[in-house]
Amino acid sequence: xxxxxxxxxxxxxxxxxxxxxxxxxxxxxxxxxxxxxxxxxxxxxxxxxxxxxxxxxxxxxxxxxxxxxxxxxxxxxxxxxxxxxxxxxxxxxxxxxxxxxxxxxxxxxxxxxxxxxxxxxxxxxxxxxxxxxxxxxxxxxxxxxxxxx
Amino acid sequence: xxxxxxxxxxxxxxxxxxxxxxxxxxxxxxxxxxxxxxxxxxxxxxxxxxxxxxxxxxxxxxxxxxxxxxxxxxxxxxxxxxxxxxxxxxxxxxxxxxxxxxxxxxxxxxxxxxxxxxxxxxxxxxxxxxxxxxxxxxxxxxxxxxxxx
Numbered sequence: 001x002x003x004x005x006x007x008x009x010x011x012x013x014x015x016x017x018x019x020x021x022x023x024x025x026x027x028x029x030x031x032x033x034x035x036x037x038x039x040x041x042x043x044x045x046x047x048x049x050x051x052x053x054x055x056x057x058x059x060x061x062x063x064x065x066x067x068x069x070x071x072x073x074x075x076x077x078x079x080x081x082x083x084x085x086x087x088x089x090x091x092x093x094x095x096x097x098x099x100x101x102x103x104x105x106x107x108x109x110x111x112x113x114x115x116x117x118x119x120x121x122x123x124x125x126x127x128x129x130x131x132x133x134x135x136x137x138x139x140x141x142x143x144x145x146x147x148x149x
Numbered sequence: 150x151x152x153x154x155x156x157x158x159x160x161x162x163x164x165x166x167x168x169x170x171x172x173x174x175x176x177x178x179x180x181x182x183x184x185x186x187x188x189x190x191x192x193x194x195x196x197x198x199x200x201x202x203x204x205x206x207x208x209x210x211x212x213x214x215x216x217x218x219x220x221x222x223x224x225x226x227x228x229x230x231x232x233x234x235x236x237x238x239x240x241x242x243x244x245x246x247x248x249x250x251x252x253x254x255x256x257x258x259x260x261x262x263x264x265x266x267x268x269x270x271x272x273x274x275x276x277x278x279x280x281x282x283x284x285x286x287x288x289x290x291x292x293x294x295x296x297x298x
Contacts, residue, residue, distance in 0.1 A: 047221060053221050053222075053245050054212055054244075063203055066202070073202075087237075088238075088241045089237075090236065091239070095203075095235075115267055117236055118236065
């Protein structure tokens with residue numbers, strides 16, 4: 001039987017969020033948080049619009065998911081995010097004790113891997129899913145931005 | 150001439166915020182952000198009340214200061230915080246490019262020092278100011294909590 005709710009499906013939803021960020025002139029990063037095959041939070045980067053460095057997609061998604069669940073720990077939840085989380089977001093994910101993180105594109109400069117940010121022992125992380133799509137959107141954004149300046 | 154607006158003065162203001170957190174049953178951590186001897190943001194930990202792991206004092210203070218300044222970079226600003234920032238908060242401070250961080254108590258387990266979180270090259274950090282007052286408030290909180298459970 002085909003399971004329509006696989007990692008690909010949810011990462012595509014995160015990519016839709018990244019595209020929404022792109023359309024607003026924001027660095028295109030999107031995220032969704034899922035529990036039992038149900039999306040309980042969707043968010044995209046809004047740092048420019050909100051003038052706030054803390055408004056990364058993941059941060060908003062964590063707040064939103066906790067609000068939905070009525071508790072601050074994201075047990076049995078998976079975060080799908082189109083770019084590897086930074087120190088701040090990985091640090092927030094540490095506190096949330098989220099079960100799983102799936103990201104698309106690597107961030108070799110400011111990602112939590114390069115920065116050696118610690119994840120919670122309960123958290124598993126994998127990367128590279130739909131990496132090409134996520135990276136191309138980011139590249140397209142920075143090329144467009146360079147041409148406008 | 151006496152300068153009433155020294156580091157001690159502002160850390161005492163951060164301690165007042167920590168006491169406000171204590172009174173709400175929150176882990177007592179407080180923060181203020183200062184520019185040109187003027188407090189532009191005050192905040193205290195609200196993770197329990199908001200059911201949100203991202204609601205640390207520093208995170209709220211960063212958002213609030215950026216809102217006051219109308220820009221997301223906290224140039225020429227100093228954060229006074231009663232506990233050494235964690236990975237998440239240090240990661241947010243990295244993005245904010247804040248000029249200076251002054252903290253009171255060390256967090257040998259989850260502080261950004263122990264966790265080796267990277268600060269922005271523009272940021273200077275010092276610790277230990279009014280450490281005794283900040284630590285005693287934290288100890289009092291955890292003793293009280295233990296006795297209630």
